[in-house]
Amino acid sequence: MGSTQLDQQTSEPKYWHLKTVLTEALDTEFSVGQALPNERELAARFGVARATLRQALDQLELEGRLQRRRGVGTTVAPPRVGVDVSPRRHTWPGAPGDAWVTTDCAAAPPPTAVARMLDVHPDEPVEVVHRVLATHGQAVATEQLYVPAGVLTDSGPLPEAAGGVARGRRMLAWLQELRPDSQDRAVELGSAGAPEARRLDQLPGAPVLIVTTRYTAAGRTVAAAVATYRADTCRLTFGTQGTVSLSGS
Amino acid sequence: MGSTQLDQQTSEPKYWHLKTVLTEALDTEFSVGQALPNERELAARFGVARATLRQALDQLELEGRLQRRRGVGTTVAPPRVGVDVSPRRHTWPGAPGDAWVTTDCAAAPPPTAVARMLDVHPDEPVEVVHRVLATHGQAVATEQLYVPAGVLTDSGPLPEAAGGVARGRRMLAWLQELRPDSQDRAVELGSAGAPEARRLDQLPGAPVLIVTTRYTAAGRTVAAAVATYRADTCRLTFGTQGTVSLSGS
DNA sequence: AAGTGGTCTAGACCACCAA
DNA sequence: TGGTGGTCTAGACCACTTT
Numbered sequence: 001m002g003s004t005q006l007d008q009q010t011s012e013p014k015y016w017h018l019k020t021v022l023t024e025a026l027d028t029e030f031s032v033g034q035a036l037p038n039e040r041e042l043a044a045r046f047g048v049a050r051a052t053l054r055q056a057l058d059q060l061e062l063e064g065r066l067q068r069r070r071g072v073g074t075t076v077a078p079p080r081v082g083v084d085v086s087p088r089r090h091t092w093p094g095a096p097g098d099a100w101v102t103t104d105c106a107a108a109p110p111p112t113a114v115a116r117m118l119d120v121h122p123d124e125p126v127e128v129v130h131r132v133l134a135t136h137g138q139a140v141a142t143e144q145l146y147v148p149a150g151v152l153t154d155s156g157p158l159p160e161a162a163g164g165v166a167r168g169r170r171m172l173a174w175l176q177e178l179r180p181d182s183q184d185r186a187v188e189l190g191s192a193g194a195p196e197a198r199r200l201d202q203l204p205g206a207p208v209l210i211v212t213t214r215y216t217a218a219g220r221t222v223a224a225a226v227a228t229y230r231a232d233t234c235r236l237t238f239g240t241q242g243t244v245s246l247s248g249s
Numbered sequence: 250m251g252s253t254q255l256d257q258q259t260s261e262p263k264y265w266h267l268k269t270v271l272t273e274a275l276d277t278e279f280s281v282g283q284a285l286p287n288e289r290e291l292a293a294r295f296g297v298a299r300a301t302l303r304q305a306l307d308q309l310e311l312e313g314r315l316q317r318r319r320g321v322g323t324t325v326a327p328p329r330v331g332v333d334v335s336p337r338r339h340t341w342p343g344a345p346g347d348a349w350v351t352t353d354c355a356a357a358p359p360p361t362a363v364a365r366m367l368d369v370h371p372d373e374p375v376e377v378v379h380r381v382l383a384t385h386g387q388a389v390a391t392e393q394l395y396v397p398a399g400v401l402t403d404s405g406p407l408p409e410a411a412g413g414v415a416r417g418r419r420m421l422a423w424l425q426e427l428r429p430d431s432q433d434r435a436v437e438l439g440s441a442g443a444p445e446a447r448r449l450d451q452l453p454g455a456p457v458l459i460v461t462t463r464y465t466a467a468g469r470t471v472a473a474a475v476a477t478y479r480a481d482t483c484r485l486t487f488g489t490q491g492t493v494s495l496s497g498s
Numbered sequence: 499a500a501g502t503g504g505t506c507t508a509g510a511c512c513a514c515c516a517a
Numbered sequence: 518t519g520g521t522g523g524t525c526t527a528g529a530c531c532a533c534t535t536t
Contacts, residue, residue, distance in 0.1 A: 011531085011532075013504080013505060013506090014505080014506075015505080015506090016453060016454065019454075038520075038521060038522080039521080039522065040521090048506080048507090049506060049507045049508065049509090050507095050508085050509095051505095051506070051507070051508090052505080052506060052507080054522090054523090055505085055506090057522095059440055059454055062438065062439075062440055062456065063438070063439055063440055064437070064438070068521095068522065068523095069514090069515085069521085069522075070513065070514050070515075070521065070522045070523060071513075071514035071515035071516075071520080071521050071522065072514085072515060072516080072520095072521065072522080073520090073521060073522075074521090074522080080437060082435060184486070184487070184488065185486070185487040186331065186484050186485060186486045186487070187436055187458070187484070187485045187486075187487075188313070188329060188458075188480075188483075188484040188485070189311065189312070189313070189438065189456060189458065189480040189481075190311075190312055191308055191311055191312055203523080204265060205265065205268075205308055207311065207438060207456070209436070209437075209438065231437075231438040232438075234437075235435050235436070235437040236435060236436045236437070237433065237434070237435045237436075238433070238434040238435070238436075238487070239433065260512085260513075262523080262524060262525090263524075263525075264524080264525090287501075287502060287503080288502080288503065289502090297525080297526090298525060298526045298527065298528090299526090299527085299528095300524095300525070300526070300527090301524080301525060301526080303503090303504090304524085304525090306503095317502095317503065317504095318502085318503075318533090318534085319502065319503045319504060319532065319533050319534075320501080320502050320503065320532075320533035320534035320535075321501095321502065321503080321533085321534060321535080322501090322502060322503075322534095323502090323503080452504080499535100499536085500534105500535085500536080501533100501534085501535080501536100502532100502533080502534075502535095503531105503532090503533085503534100504530105504531075504532075504533095505529100505530080505531070505532095506528105506529080506530080506531095507527105507528085507529080507530100508526105508527105508528100509525105509526085509527100510524100510525080510526080511523105511524080511525080511526100512522105512523075512524070512525095513521100513522090513523075513524095514520100514521080514522085514523095515519105515520085515521075515522105516518100516519095516520090516521100517518085517519090517520105
């Protein structure tokens, strides 16, 4: 990355050109985990203001090429990890290390969007199971699973009001027995709220992929989940599924 | 949004607090399509620098709450449109207006990532079909479908070397006959390159959801597609699919 | 021509981490 | 304590759209 200065000629923004130059440097002269020079030095080297350089770094971080940690520095990020989110039976409780881990369970009123999905009143508390997914020792996703009280009444397996992890596990086991017969899923871009950011070891506002799932059994919505994946470090994968067709005109 | 000033006390960043205030205002005092005051005015009203205000607006735009157009202004964005990306037969050529439209077809060397997926040499040209998806008159996605020459040799349906739309349609029809038996799909965050940005009516660098698909027939990779969806305006949906199970510990 | 959002600057200070 | 990235300022100019 011996580049010094950069001569503009077109009306292409500086930060855009800068990003292109840096991308090329990352591809050819850097290896995963390697540290970049600090921002002040890089800005000086390219002859731009630090804010402009940061605009380029912001994009590279968004694309998962860089990893920045306050007080530490900027390093070349490893390729994104693929996380399977296909609606099929996959990992199970006793699996190695790469599986969802239940961290808590408590009753709370659902967000309005979730309330609408579950068709319950926003003020009425529902059971919320909190889970976390980690790979390679790094948290990559958190999830809240919402189950309306109405679904739990018949044969509800919550005799003692023991809150916490044990209760969460019990809820999952019970939902298992319910055998949900279908699910609708959606993926969209969002930004991490304060609690999610803390759980994912990120700064608030960091870009995340939000996966919302609606579970139905016997034509009835029995649960809804909102999972938050780190957009910088992971790629959501959907496995092979039956015969398909290309369409369009 | 009568708010004036804002008194900090915690170490919460100003732009974050600002975003919270604006979000609330959007929920209660604004309706879809309504214009916000301009950035200089808003900044003054909240007693912050314009750059700080913009940091808050950037996030709201990322979350799909706002729509900003240079030279025009900032308006409240409509809810994101759901785009079905489930691997099932859905819309067909003659469908209303909401379907993929083939815009071009030509031979070109694939990006390295695609070359690896197709297991071909990065310098060897492959057939590329360009398509665009629009909803409500707005382009929301573009796609490049890559088909290696090797797959086309046997009974290749490209007698005349007629480039362009007609050829693209022919390619799709032919792939249809091939009856791909499975597909692997992945979703990740990216930023729009110059050509994608132009086709999607956005600025370069805008956040997009990148969906890569690998089509296989008879255990062989016959094609790969890279689709780019506007992250601000759409939500990718995956329909109901068979029995499932919740897992974890 | 006027008004909008987009880019850019040259500083400053803060929060965090490691030595 | 020194170095890093994160936040913030008060300007300036540019590209674009509308009138």
